[in-house]
Amino acid sequence: MKGSLAIIWAIGRKDLLLEIRNKDVVVAVAGFALLVVVIFTFATDLNQANAKLVGPGVLWAGIAFAGVTGLNRAFALEVEGNTLEALMLAPISRDLIYLGKALGNFLFITVAQIIVIPVFAVLFNLVVFRWEMLAISLLTTLGFSAVGTLFAAMSVRVRAREVMLPLLFLPVVTPLLMAAVESTSHMVNGRSWSDMSQWLQLAVAFDVAFIVVSAFIFQHILED
Amino acid sequence: MVSQATQLAVKAEAIVKNYGETAVLRGLELSLPVGEVTVLLGTNGAGKTTLLRILAMLTSIDSGNVSIYGTDLSRNGPDVRALTGSVLHSPMLYADMTIRENLMFFAEMYRLQNVDDLIAQTTEKVGIEQRIDDRVRTLSHGFQKRVALARALMHDPQLLLLDEPESGLDTRSVSRLDQIIDDYRSAGRTVVMTTHIVEHALEIADRAVVLNNGLVGLNSANPSGDRAEILAAYSPDTESSGSAHQ
Numbered sequence: 001m002k003g004s005l006a007i008i009w010a011i012g013r014k015d016l017l018l019e020i021r022n023k024d025v026v027v028a029v030a031g032f033a034l035l036v037v038v039i040f041t042f043a044t045d046l047n048q049a050n051a052k053l054v055g056p057g058v059l060w061a062g063i064a065f066a067g068v069t070g071l072n073r074a075f076a077l078e079v080e081g082n083t084l085e086a087l088m089l090a091p092i093s094r095d096l097i098y099l100g101k102a103l104g105n106f107l108f109i110t111v112a113q114i115i116v117i118p119v120f121a122v123l124f125n126l127v128v129f130r131w132e133m134l135a136i137s138l139l140t141t142l143g144f145s146a147v148g149t150l151f152a153a154m155s156v157r158v159r160a161r162e163v164m165l166p167l168l169f170l171p172v173v174t175p176l177l178m179a180a181v182e183s184t185s186h187m188v189n190g191r192s193w194s195d196m197s198q199w200l201q202l203a204v205a206f207d208v209a210f211i212v213v214s215a216f217i218f219q220h221i222l223e224d
Numbered sequence: 225m226v227s228q229a230t231q232l233a234v235k236a237e238a239i240v241k242n243y244g245e246t247a248v249l250r251g252l253e254l255s256l257p258v259g260e261v262t263v264l265l266g267t268n269g270a271g272k273t274t275l276l277r278i279l280a281m282l283t284s285i286d287s288g289n290v291s292i293y294g295t296d297l298s299r300n301g302p303d304v305r306a307l308t309g310s311v312l313h314s315p316m317l318y319a320d321m322t323i324r325e326n327l328m329f330f331a332e333m334y335r336l337q338n339v340d341d342l343i344a345q346t347t348e349k350v351g352i353e354q355r356i357d358d359r360v361r362t363l364s365h366g367f368q369k370r371v372a373l374a375r376a377l378m379h380d381p382q383l384l385l386l387d388e389p390e391s392g393l394d395t396r397s398v399s400r401l402d403q404i405i406d407d408y409r410s411a412g413r414t415v416v417m418t419t420h421i422v423e424h425a426l427e428i429a430d431r432a433v434v435l436n437n438g439l440v441g442l443n444s445a446n447p448s449g450d451r452a453e454i455l456a457a458y459s460p461d462t463e464s465s466g467s468a469h470q
Contacts, residue, residue: 003335010332014318021320085282086316086375090333091306 007092011100015074016107024077029063029070029112034119036062041123048125055124056184060140060177063116067109068166071148074105075156084222094219098149102211105152106145113137132187132196139203140180143210147172150214153221179203232294233258233383233414234279239288241274241438248274250438251288256431258293258382261405261415263425263447265458266435272418273313275435276387279416280310293382306334309376310385315368319361323352323371326360327378334379346374351400366392373401384408386417390424402428422458426451434458 019025040058044050078084078101087097117137121128148169155164179199186196234256241249249271256262264272277283278290281297281304290297292304317326324343331339347353350370360368369392376384384405390398405415405428419425425447426432432447433440434457442457444450 007333007335010329014321014329017325018318018320081319082312082314082316083318085312085314086330087333088282089280089305089308089310089316090330091302091304091335092333093302 004096007096008100008103011087011097012103012107015101015104018077019104019108022077025070025073025108026111026115028073029066029109030115032066032069033062033112033116036065037116037120037123046124051124051126052185052188055120055126055188056181058124059117059120059184060180063109063113063140064144064170064173064177065166066112066116067144067148068169070108070112071105071144071152071169072155072162072165074108075101075149075152076161079156088222094222095215097222098153098215098218099211101153102145102149102214105149106141109141109144110137113141126188128184128188130187132193133184135200136180136183136187136196136203139200139207140176143176143203143207144173146207146210146214147176150210150218150221153218176203176206179206231258232256233260233292234416235289235291236275236278237289239275239278239290240286241271241278241283242286248438249278249285252435252439254433254440254443256414256416256433258414259409259412260430261409261428262417262431262433263429264416264418264433264435265422265425265454266418266441267458270435271438272435273387276310276312276385276416276418279383280308280312280385281305282312306379307382308385309379309381309383310387311369311372311376311389312385312387313391315360315365315372317360317368317371317375320359322359323347323356323363323374326371327375330375331378336379342378343374346378349377349404350374351397364392366394366397369393370397373404377404382413384413384415384417386415388418388420390419390421398424422455426454 037058040054044054088094117128151165151168155161155168158164179202183196183199232255234254236252236254239249239252252271252275264275266272274283278285279292281301293307295304297304321329327343328339331342336342344353347356350373352367352370352374355363360371363371369389373389389401393401408415429447430445432444432454434442434454436457442454444454447454
């Protein structure tokens with residue numbers, strides 16, 4: 001168990017090191033999401049009621065669409081250098097490769113959210129620095145990373161991967177997006193944990209199911 | 225567990241591999257003893273690279289059986305991969321990491337101990353120690369190939385798989401590679417390599433296997449003595465249909 005965690009962490013840490021040097025993924029994800037948020041501040045009359053009404057949807061739509069860009073890039077790097085094959089040569093089970101790559105994607109999207117959410121809070125004038133927001137963000141990012149890593153691996157060898165990934169990814173993460181939007185909406189309207197608990201439970205169930213299923217499917221995707 | 229008593233490093237039985245409509249391996253049978261250097265020869269599309277990729281467990285077979293050191297490839301995947309070290313066409317390195325960072329990362333993937341010492345020994349063996357803190361992106365293709373060789377050697381595999389390892393290497397590096405292969409043979413390890421430099425291959429190999437249209441056309445345990453037959457079987461005039469997958 002300890003050895004497996006070390007492998008997963010090593011892969012995630014390696015992705016983080018490459019990202020610190022290249023800044024491909026975080027810049028793309030944060031830039032795209034910020035653009036969506038900024039555009040919507042101009043497109044709508046942002047009084048307090050409107051901000052609470054549309055804000056959560058804008059935030060998570062921005063992060064979801066931007067996340068696709070980052071997920072595409074994160075796996076493309078492994079394929080362009082054939083380094084995915086180098087990982088496959090190693091005497092480790094392939095679900096560890098999946099979990100390591102998912103950890104990397106989780107870290108990238110989390111960093112992008114650390115940039116985007118404060119800007120969103122200022123532009124929409126909403127109080128989001130609460131424990132509820134941390135829980136929603138972590139659960140949603142976990143699900144995004146779990147599903148996104150799987151579909152990024154599936155679409156990476158496809159010629160039209162930039163089109164294929166959002167087509168596969170977005171419909172599947174719709175329940176998770178709904179949970180994120182609804183929970184955030186409850187939070188900005190000052191409701192309690194218990195009001196959003198059913199949506200958080202949905203997010204937890206989604207994450208657990210997709211991490212397990214994706215880790216299983218991933219090893220078959222890598223077969224030539 | 226892998227049986228140490230077995231005398232065969234590689235045993236391939238009736239391997240079939242198709243890429244779509246194209247048959248690359250058509251029931252290939254091959255047994256390679258432990259401790260030999262085997263060179264796989266054949267024209268483009270004969271199935272050499274596909275066979276190496278199957279042995280490296282990067283490509284699955286459609287039917288047949290393959291075992292390495294007595295262990296079936298379809299079971300104990302990680303155990304079998306620990307026995308092999310591979311240098312394929314592409315160096316398969318992270319371009320924005322240094323040589324040291326690449327080797328340290330793969331050492332973690334192979335769960336190796338005493339990593340600093342291992343890296344020092346291996347980089348010296350392949351002659352890359354002076355640029356160990358340079359990023360891979362700044363290295364020539366030949367140098368990257370040597371880094372890939374260092375990665376393949378680091379865990380001291382029983383079976384070394386080399387796909388045209390001399391490509392991109394200068395004369396001095398080829399001599400160093402020959403020395404590494406010779407040391408491997410002396411240590412009782414097994415090497416399987418492909419090459420298009422036939423004359424050189426016949427000098428260093430214990431066994432030459434000529435693949436022709438996805439089958440073993442000739443299997444010689446005396447490459448120097450059977451030179452004429454090997455050259456006749458290795459006919460560059462007949463390009464095979466599966467070349468797209470080589």
